[in-house]
Amino acid sequence: MLFEKLKEYSNSGIYPFHMPGHKRTDGNGLPFDIDITEIDGFDNLHEPRGCLHELQKNAAELFGSRYAFALVNGSTVGILAAVRAMTKDSDKVLIARNCHMAVYHAVELCRLDAEYYLPDTVDGLGIFACVSPEAIEQRLSADPAISLVVITSPTYEGIVSDVGSIAAICRKHGARLLVDEAHGAHFPFSDKFPQSAIQCGADAAVTSLHKTLPSMTQTALLLTNSDELAQEMKRQLSVFETSSPSYVLLASIDRCLGFLKHSQSAFDAYTKRLTAFYEAAGSLRHLSVPYERLLKSQNVFDFDMGKLCIFGGGCMSGKELMDILRSDYHIELEMALGDYALAMTSVCDTDEGFDRLLNALREIDSRCSGANHTAGFTAFSLPQKHCTISEAVNKDGEMLDLYKAEGKVSREYVRVYPPGIPMIVPGEVIDRDILSRLRELEASGNEILTDSSAFPLISIIS
Numbered sequence: 001m002l003f004e005k006l007k008e009y010s011n012s013g014i015y016p017f018h019m020p021g022h023k024r025t026d027g028n029g030l031p032f033d034i035d036i037t038e039i040d041g042f043d044n045l046h047e048p049r050g051c052l053h054e055l056q057k058n059a060a061e062l063f064g065s066r067y068a069f070a071l072v073n074g075s076t077v078g079i080l081a082a083v084r085a086m087t088k089d090s091d092k093v094l095i096a097r098n099c100h101m102a103v104y105h106a107v108e109l110c111r112l113d114a115e116y117y118l119p120d121t122v123d124g125l126g127i128f129a130c131v132s133p134e135a136i137e138q139r140l141s142a143d144p145a146i147s148l149v150v151i152t153s154p155t156y157e158g159i160v161s162d163v164g165s166i167a168a169i170c171r172k173h174g175a176r177l178l179v180d181e182a183h184g185a186h187f188p189f190s191d192k193f194p195q196s197a198i199q200c201g202a203d204a205a206v207t208s209l210h211k212t213l214p215s216m217t218q219t220a221l222l223l224t225n226s227d228e229l230a231q232e233m234k235r236q237l238s239v240f241e242t243s244s245p246s247y248v249l250l251a252s253i254d255r256c257l258g259f260l261k262h263s264q265s266a267f268d269a270y271t272k273r274l275t276a277f278y279e280a281a282g283s284l285r286h287l288s289v290p291y292e293r294l295l296k297s298q299n300v301f302d303f304d305m306g307k308l309c310i311f312g313g314g315c316m317s318g319k320e321l322m323d324i325l326r327s328d329y330h331i332e333l334e335m336a337l338g339d340y341a342l343a344m345t346s347v348c349d350t351d352e353g354f355d356r357l358l359n360a361l362r363e364i365d366s367r368c369s370g371a372n373h374t375a376g377f378t379a380f381s382l383p384q385k386h387c388t389i390s391e392a393v394n395k396d397g398e399m400l401d402l403y404k405a406e407g408k409v410s411r412e413y414v415r416v417y418p419p420g421i422p423m424i425v426p427g428e429v430i431d432r433d434i435l436s437r438l439r440e441l442e443a444s445g446n447e448i449l450t451d452s453s454a455f456p457l458i459s460i461i462s
């Protein structure tokens, strides 16, 4: 095991005339003693033959893929490397519009020509529904040049798409499928969770160990079953990922894999806790934590029960709920958007943690009165594309008030929280519809973000 090997080395008395500069001295609480560089016996992440090769082999076995790349720059670097490995300059790609910014950055860096698909929202809940296989079929039939489809499944809120059907459609049309599964690293470890993207036939998937498993921040995996893709991914990871990977993070991945090998009873206990929580939360009168309702929604294929989406039920916004839980109950949630706040759970949560959250929700619920409904987010018409993202950002620009920029082509992203996706992407024409939608969203308290921090000024192509 890598952690034990590092500890043994640290205690061996060997003097470090090499990086890092702290020389494994007392880390004042930080793990300097196991923070090394690629010295003899500790392999090389970019050309693994020894202990890191072993680690990646273990990861592949546990996650059910032929290849697994250990990542120390988060799913972000996995997405950049995977998109690059799966495309050539100026390829046409189809991107679900609710993808993470890393996907857009990959499109820009790889000079791709992106088309977008905007998923529906779940009726009345203001969160994105799953990606519709029919819509993907229609888009790929209409444009045979599309060579890569990128979707996010599960979403931040736990909504899972029918990856099996989407993968089959992509195969039929000669396109590849990359799934951003950053929030689904726990899926392979209990049959109470949805099937993982690789098990469903995706060509590649990226998953963040640090988000839902016991592993340190930035640890993630890039998975594929394809020999050809694995070869190219390895090359691209040496382009995008640090040449000084942290052994502390690699040891964390190794430990996480060690835990997963014998985790059945821990996951059984976790899913039992979740089931009990949903059952008990069913008696809340105003607040709600939907599970069955989400599973039964017509445009939700599957749902990750580990994500607790707590809705204010018209009594309070998600942000108000999150603030009350923090100030009155010392419970910090992951985030709040519109009508709901999101509690992210994991196999490391305790009975005591779930009880505290449930009791807090019961108390808040008993005090609820009146209606203070925040309008949920609904779909919008995507602006027309004038040029690709990379063409737009490489053109000369000038700053203009967004609301006076009708008809101009943006050189920036204009993002809205909620739902945190780009309403305008570089290269898109700022039209009247999108401006009035942005005005409405801003007026109802949503945050509008642009790349230059000078909103409402944005850069447009001059």
Ligand SMILES: Cc1ncc(COP(=O)(O)O)c(C=O)c1O
Pocket: 073, 074, 075, 076, 077, 100, 102, 152, 155, 156, 180, 182, 183, 208, 218, 219, 220
């Ligand atoms: C859906 C999704 N994809 C990718 C990422 C990037 O993951 P990481 O933080 O591991 O780089 C995030 C981060 O929040 C995310 O939510």
